[in-house]
Amino acid sequence: MGQNTKMATSPRKISFLPALDALMPVFATIAALLVGAVFLLVLGANPLTAYSALLKGAFGDFNAFAETLVKAIPLLLVGLGTCIAYRGSVTNIGGEGQMIVGALLSTWIGLNFTHLPGWLMILIAMIAGSLGGAVWGGLPGLLKAYFNVNEILSTVMMNAIAVQIMNYMLRGPMIDPVQSKAASQIPQTARLLESYRLPRLVPTRLHIGLLIAFLLAIAVYIMLWRTTVGYRIRAVGQNQAASKYGGIDVKRNIVLALLLSGAFAGLAGMMQVYGVNYRMITDGSATGFTGNAGFNGIVAALFGQLHPLLTIPASVLFGGLLVGANAMQRVVQVPSALITALNGLVVVFVVGSEIFRKRSQRKRMALLDRESEPPDLPPTDLAEARS
Amino acid sequence: MISDLLSATVLIGIITSGIRLATPYLYASIGEMFGQRSGVLNLGVEGQMLLGAFVAYFVVLKTGNLGLAILAAVAVGALMGLAMGFVTIKLQATQGIAGIGFYLFGMGMSNLLFQKLIGVVENINGFPTLKIPLLGDIPVIGEIFFNQNLLVYLAFLLVPAAWFVLNKTTLGLKIRAVGENPAAADSLGVSVTRVRYFTVILGGVLSSIAGAALSVGLLNVFQQNMTAGSGFHRGRSGLFWQLETLWDFNRRIAL
DSSP states (O other): OHHHHHHHHOGGGGGGOHHHHHTHHHHHHHHHHHHHHHHHHHTTOOHHHHHHHHHHHHHSSHHHHHHHHHHHHHHHHHHHHHHHHHHTTOOOOOHHHHHHHHHHHHHHHHHHOOSSOHHHHHHHHHHHHHHHHHHHHHHHHHHHHHHOOOHHHHHHHHHHHHHHHHHHHHHTTTOOHHHHHSSSOOSBOOOOOGGGSOOBSSSSSOBTHHHHHHHHHHHHHHHHHHSHHHHHHHHHHHOHHHHHHTTOOHHHHHHHHHHHHHHHHHHHHHHIIIIIISSOBOSSSHHHHHTTHHHHHHHHHHHTTTOHHHHHHHHHHHHHHHHHHHHHHHHHOOOTHHHHHHHHHHHHHHHHHHHHHHHHHHHHHHHHHHHTOSOOSOHHHHHHHHO | OHHHHTSHHHHHHHHHHHHHHHHHHHHHHHHHHHHHHTTOOOTTHHHHHHHHHHHHHHHHHHHOOHHHHHHHHHHHHHHHHHHHHIIIIISOOOHHHHHHHHHHHHHHHHHHHIIIIIOSOOOOOOOOEEEOTTGGGSTTHHHHHSEEEHHHHHHHHHHHHHHHHHHHSHHHHHHHHHHHOHHHHHHTTOOHHHHHHHHHHHHHHHHHHHHHIIIIIISSOOOOTTOSSOHHHHHHHHHHHHHHHHHHHHHHHHO
16 A cells, blocks of 8 residues: 555656666667668668668568578677676677687587587587687686786787687688689688588578577576576676675686686687588688677677577677678668678667666665665565575 | 898888887877776777778878878867767766777778778878988988888877876876776866866877878778788788787886
């Protein structure tokens, strides 16, 4: 009864609805698209035609949607890693490098061991890919935990190292024998055996990696919120001092968060090779191999509010933007680079709108506190709360 | 062969171009240093550089006016810095992630504008070599240090200037105080917000000039970030990435 009257007297409460907070990234994206519309107008293209071409190119028919999902796979995997890292309050922006190292390791194994049954090799390659990424993410983790090195800088720098290793490997020891004889010298490896390729789901380029990524998203959710491992990572992320006091090894969990985060990116790299290109190929830059997935995955995870399950639709959306950008380029002659710029704007707007969510959350908490001030809690609840 | 490589002319040539190649790093890392000393980590430097590089190149291509090109780069850099400041200071967004956003924006935007407005790679007449009288005539040293273009001289003059501002002026003291202990600085009446806006905008301007130094001072050309296959491009994108080491290195020296 008392609660009802309070509801009536504070109509402001409606604006603090959690559902509205959850929609904040959507508003941020709409804002970014509006800014994009201004760019389009300035460039002399009709924003409506452009955006409808983008939509049709991404979700218009079966093939387009399959292509969108193919692009979404690495975004989702990198995004899952991002979720883990950020829940442990470490920032991993080394997704690009972790993808590269994971791909290098798994490709090397796939090219050098050619007598294994296909399913076994795919399994081994998945493990190798994750392992490569885990090492590349774990090193900055160790540096952070034991030498207090800023992990933002070290993960970015590890990207630069990975690119140089990739360029060396793909031009030297791992170069396609055909290319090493040819004059073109394209930095790429030989093709993987047909039996080693990830099976396709439907007669498109869509491969089984999608199902694996979906399952992993559920697994990450369970791990973070239903197991001790995840509890520890989140506890360290929220309050290191309290975690230490509670007997959690803070350093170990920092390393673990970055290590797991890297493993997912490494797996994403492996899937680009085993599921899409069937060889590792680059143009000499990180983007040449990853297609910026190491960064866009972060965007997707942020958009999914760093929740593994919400990251699924978010990565499909961004995969769609990437695929649709090419269609837009064909129809209205606006370079697909616009989408890269818009992705950047989405990131900026999403992180920029965080403050509004936090603010309304704080207000909601304050309101809740005020409401529970009169001690009308039954004594049993109090006892439970204390224990 | 080896003795050819080690001959004086070759060595002087290498060192001379080393000095020239260092210019973009210097501008960007000095800008970034100011930001970091005041407690703002700007990972959008690369995006700011790319936009600055494009804008300067575009202005030179259309008007041939080098001064105007630098002014345009300064304006773009200031705008990008202001935006970065607004998002990280006013809206308190996570600096690292906002920086990545600005990086993607700068990269996409410069590519987009390049493809839309220019399309093909064209050489321009960038900053000419400016020999300093007397000093430029000193053998070896003159050739290395005093036969460069204006942007190179300015970059190297900027180093002692930045040191002086940071360590010998009230402004520098405020910047360092805000970086080391914002709460204490605030309690003594230093506006943390204003100091950080200043350093982030300064950082944006210097990053943008760094890009301009690359496109109209060094290479006299602009290319998209992601064009496949050209060796020149590879060196350049590596250049941008290595920047990050340098700014951290710089920070360490400054500390």
